[in-house]
Amino acid sequence: MTPLLSVQGITKRYGAHIGCADVSFDLYPGEVMGIVGESGSGKSTLLNCMAGHLEPDAGKVVFDTRANGPKDTVTMSEPERRMLSRTDWAFVHQHARDGLRMGVSAGGNVGERLMAVGERHYGNIRDKATDWLERVEIDAARVDDRPVTFSGGMQQRLQIARNLVTGPRLVFMDEPTGGLDVSVQARLLDLLRGLVRDMGLSAIIVTHDLAVVRLLADRLMVMKSGHVVEAGLTDQVLDDPQHAYSQLLVSSVLQV
Amino acid sequence: MIELKDVSKTFTLHNQGSAVIEVISDVSFTVSKGECVALTGASGAGKSTLMRMIYGNYLTQSGAIRIGDMDIVQAEPRDVIALRREVLGYVSQFLRVVPRVPTLDVVAEPLRAVGVSAADAQERAAALLAQLNIPERLWSLSPTTFSGGEQQRVNIARGFAHTYPAVLLDEPTASLDAANREVVLSLIEEAKARGAAIIGIFHDEAARARVCDREIDVGRYTPGMVA
Numbered sequence A: 001m002t003p004l005l006s007v008q009g010i011t012k013r014y015g016a017h018i019g020c021a022d023v024s025f026d027l028y029p030g031e032v033m034g035i036v037g038e039s040g041s042g043k044s045t046l047l048n049c050m051a052g053h054l055e056p057d058a059g060k061v062v063f064d065t066r067a068n069g070p071k072d073t074v075t076m077s078e079p080e081r082r083m084l085s086r087t088d089w090a091f092v093h094q095h096a097r098d099g100l101r102m103g104v105s106a107g108g109n110v111g112e113r114l115m116a117v118g119e120r121h122y123g124n125i126r127d128k129a130t131d132w133l134e135r136v137e138i139d140a141a142r143v144d145d146r147p148v149t150f151s152g153g154m155q156q157r158l159q160i161a162r163n164l165v166t167g168p169r170l171v172f173m174d175e176p177t178g179g180l181d182v183s184v185q186a187r188l189l190d191l192l193r194g195l196v197r198d199m200g201l202s203a204i205i206v207t208h209d210l211a212v213v214r215l216l217a218d219r220l221m222v223m224k225s226g227h228v229v230e231a232g233l234t235d236q237v238l239d240d241p242q243h244a245y246s247q248l249l250v251s252s253v254l255q256v
Numbered sequence B: 001m002i003e004l005k006d007v008s009k010t011f012t013l014h015n016q017g018s019a020v021i022e023v024i025s026d027v028s029f030t031v032s033k034g035e036c037v038a039l040t041g042a043s044g045a046g047k048s049t050l051m052r053m054i055y056g057n058y059l060t061q062s063g064a065i066r067i068g069d070m071d072i073v074q075a076e077p078r079d080v081i082a083l084r085r086e087v088l089g090y091v092s093q094f095l096r097v098v099p100r101v102p103t104l105d106v107v108a109e110p111l112r113a114v115g116v117s118a119a120d121a122q123e124r125a126a127a128l129l130a131q132l133n134i135p136e137r138l139w140s141l142s143p144t145t146f147s148g149g150e151q152q153r154v155n156i157a158r159g160f161a162h163t164y165p166a167v168l169l170d171e172p173t174a175s176l177d178a179a180n181r182e183v184v185l186s187l188i189e190e191a192k193a194r195g196a197a198i199i200g201i202f203h204d205e206a207a208r209a210r211v212c213d214r215e216i217d218v219g220r221y222t223p224g225m226v227a
Helices: A043-050 A078-086 A106-116 A122-135 A152-164 A182-199 A210-216 A234-239 A244-251 B047-055 B077-086 B103-113 B118-131 B148-161 B178-193 B205-211
Strands: A005-014 A017-027 A032-036 A058-065 A069-072 A089-092 A170-174 A202-206 A219-224 A227-233 B002-013 B019-031 B036-040 B062-067 B088-091 B166-170 B197-201 B214-217
Touching: A005 A043, A017 A043, A017 A058, A017 A227, A032 A043, A032 A210, A043 A058, A043 A170, A043 A202, A078 A089, A089 A152, A106 A122, A106 A152, A122 A152, A152 A182, A182 A210, A202 A210, A210 A234, A219 A234, A219 A244, A227 A234, A227 A244, A227 B077, B002 B047, B019 B047, B019 B062, B019 B197, B036 B047, B036 B205, B047 B062, B047 B088, B047 B166, B047 B197, B077 B088, B088 B148, B103 B118, B103 B148, B118 B148, B148 B166, B148 B178, B178 B197, B178 B205, B197 B205
Parallel strands: A032 A202, A032 A219, A089 A170, A170 A202, B036 B197, B036 B214, B088 B166, B166 B197
Antiparallel strands: A005 A017, A005 A058, A058 A069, A219 A227, B002 B019, B002 B062
16 A cells, blocks of 8 residues: 655754654554654654645655655645645644634635635535534534634634545644643544544644544654654553653653 | 464663563463463463553564464554454453543444444444443443443443454453343353454453463463462
């Protein structure tokens, strides 16, 4: 089987400082991978390099495109990469405000991505947008309200609806449950897991919440100072961590 | 079906003076189809550790653990995931679920994962929950608020929903009353009858005597602990 995403030797430096160094892995269709590590360990840098938001200094990000098979997205032309990020890719930001247009209605936020891929029938767009609002458990009556009137949890779910409406195959998530209260987190986890299963999504989730990765991710990568110090099955890394830093990370979690 | 060959395991505690603890050394045994084998030994002998090594959530330092055609010690994570989805079931002592998911869906999930339709999976889940005496009014609630015994039965129902060819059971009858214990034992007997290879840890001696064909004393393989 061809990996959906093959990351090869991604390195990003900020001057003399290392963002992330020589990261390689393959992600297969339907797999969810978690990336954990302390603040400043390079998780978000790596995610942004993979998603095309940052240009890596070295390395390849090979994505199995629908039309042309595996292609390196780092050397791809800008229009091609933009097309990819509107169709097969999705990016869920930690702060919903970064991923939404706050001045546009909820329906408009979801519909915009559809229009970007060529949908023009207003009725269809509105129907699809309403359908997706319901799928992420936002009352359809709020379709014309602007996201500024939504709570943090609702904004996050709206961001997910906006991202998934075009049926992407790969979703990048940066702390998708960060800053939400625990009951909303549980709801979002349930929602994400259902979507991953039903749509056959692959996802890369950056977080520092180990409970979240245990429930969502099949595989886990632990980063420290820009390097991957350990990688493997999620429950293996959490139950039997091998590296000193992973052991510290796992043993530092407070029991509820 | 399950074959262990010269399997050893050590824990290295980097943050506690790099202490190295040898837990298990040179275990070899096989479990055939339709056979149930009990792991025995005192507390701390490494029964659960060995079981987790077979499931793949503990790394094995040396040796081979073959389940069907796959050596879980060498396998890639995605192969282990596929193995766990289709071949290898595990009933742990603790229920770990996404909060808010109804019990019926928790039990149906392993079937959904192998491609069974939602309706069929729920039907099978409902039958198992009824058999394990979980009242129907609880099925639509999340098991996170259930009592210990109820959670354990949900866990068992989940572990037996899909007919795995290999099953690992970690104290499946602990904290169950006589009636439910009987149900669990009959589920194990059914699984054996359809040809599943089973490895179990049972502190309940009568249960062990009834369903297990052989016993393996893990204490014999524990360095520094003479059984």
